Amino acid sequence: MSRLKEYFSYPKFKSPPYRILFIYNDYYLQRASIQALRDMGHQVEVMSLKKDAREMLDALLKTSVLFRPDAIMGMNHVGMDTEGIIPNTLAEFKLPLVIWYLDDFRFLIPNPGSLVTPYSVIFTFEKKHVPLLQSIGFGHVYYLPSATAYNPTTDYKAAFPQFHYLENAVTFVGTTFHYTRQKLEKPAFARYFREFAAHHTFTAHIPNLVDQLEREQKSRFAEPSQFYEYCGFVVSVATEQYRLHYLKSITEKPFYVVGDRRWLELGVPAEYLPPTQYETETPAVYAHSQINLNLSSMQLASTVSLRPFDVSAAGGFLLSDYTETLYELFDPEEIPSFRSPEEMNDLIRFYRQHPELRQNAASKARQRVIAHHQIHHRMEKILDTLKHLWQ
Secondary structure (H helix, E strand, O other): OHHHHHHOOOOOOOOOOOEEEEEEOOOOOHHHHHHHHHHOOOEEEEEEOOOOHHHHHHHHHHHHHHHOOOEEEEEOOOOOOOOOHHHHHHHHOOOOEEEEEOOOHHHOOOOHHHHOOOOEEEEEOOOOHHHHHHHHOOOEEEEOOOOEOOOOOOOHHHHOHHHHHHOOOEEEEOOOOHHHHHHHOOOOHHHHHHHHHOOOOOOOOOOOHHHHHHHHHHHHOOOHHHHHHHHHHHHHHHHHHHHHHHHOOOOOOOEEEEOOOHHHHOOOOOEEEOOOOOOOHHHHHHHHOOEEEEOOOOOOOOOOOOHHHHHHHOOOOEEEEOOOOHHHHOOOOOOOEEOOHHHHHHHHHHHHHOHHHHHHHHHHHHHHHHHHOEHHHHHHHHHHHHHHHHO
16 A cells, blocks of 8 residues: 555646546536547546446556556546545545536535545536535535537538528427436425425526525435435426426427427427437537527526537527526627516517627627637636646
8 A cells, every 4th residue: 555655646737748537427528528638638548437436446546557647537526436435545645536516516426525535626517516515625626617518610500401490490409307307206205396396486597496495305304315316306397397487488480399209298389309419410400590598407506507608609599598607608798698488588589680689699609609618628727726736
């Protein structure tokens, strides 16, 4: 053990190119992050998940011996065990562990305190989670919003002309979360949700939904993991109801929904398109559509989803529901926002009648993404932070 500690005591982030060991499980933005790091000239060793914690730790250490990484990187704490054996062992060997949360961390870690080490560096897509992660004990926590994996220089209209019929359409790309709800549901969840819903409505975005659930219902659960599984269930139901409230109000035609067919079963007055391939067909849908709509998941407290980055990168025009950080990342003339179905419909009609304003907004939003919100910008931020910590 002492010889291994001595071996791993080499300086980290001394000079580029840096060596990053990336834990991979095909989660969104992972492939783009790996490619961005390589395009920036750094060396990336990709390691897939193993079947259990012991095998995972052995593989991480063996790969690290051969690769000598400056840091081990992953998303959503994937590959880490709930007891914290893996991150604490990496910390013993002074190997930095870098995690970028792209979902609510409370849904992912039953016991986050066991994962705290001096060598853990946390980035989170949700600004309001920074103080929560710090209160758990993480010493290095930073806000880092998501970004687009799309190439803004690609002409997605030309690459996928089959979606040309959307050029006069209002389009919503998104799921009902019905299958997520089915996967999470436990016998008592529906009853608990009915009790909660008796005092809450889901016709507007609730930026503190999980906080409200913690105050009102957390005491019903013996384990935090059970409670946050219930929170995931509530988020899926509430998001469906919120989106349904808006989508059923749309009267402009043509109107398309791209996602699961349940939208039609729920009475959304739209034409239906099955799910599209995220990295190729979806940006073409965004690019061809006259107006794209964003209705955020109830998981988001203040941050934005991928939609503002992706639609803008694809060259599409977006109308978005309002979130607290939207106009920290974009300007109102780039992505107009709404706070009610009435305001949404007014904006749809206005921008249909003013194509020059619509095209100008899409162009400005695209330039904003090119300058600030591509995945390589986020990797640069991560590496700059790590250099500051370890040089």
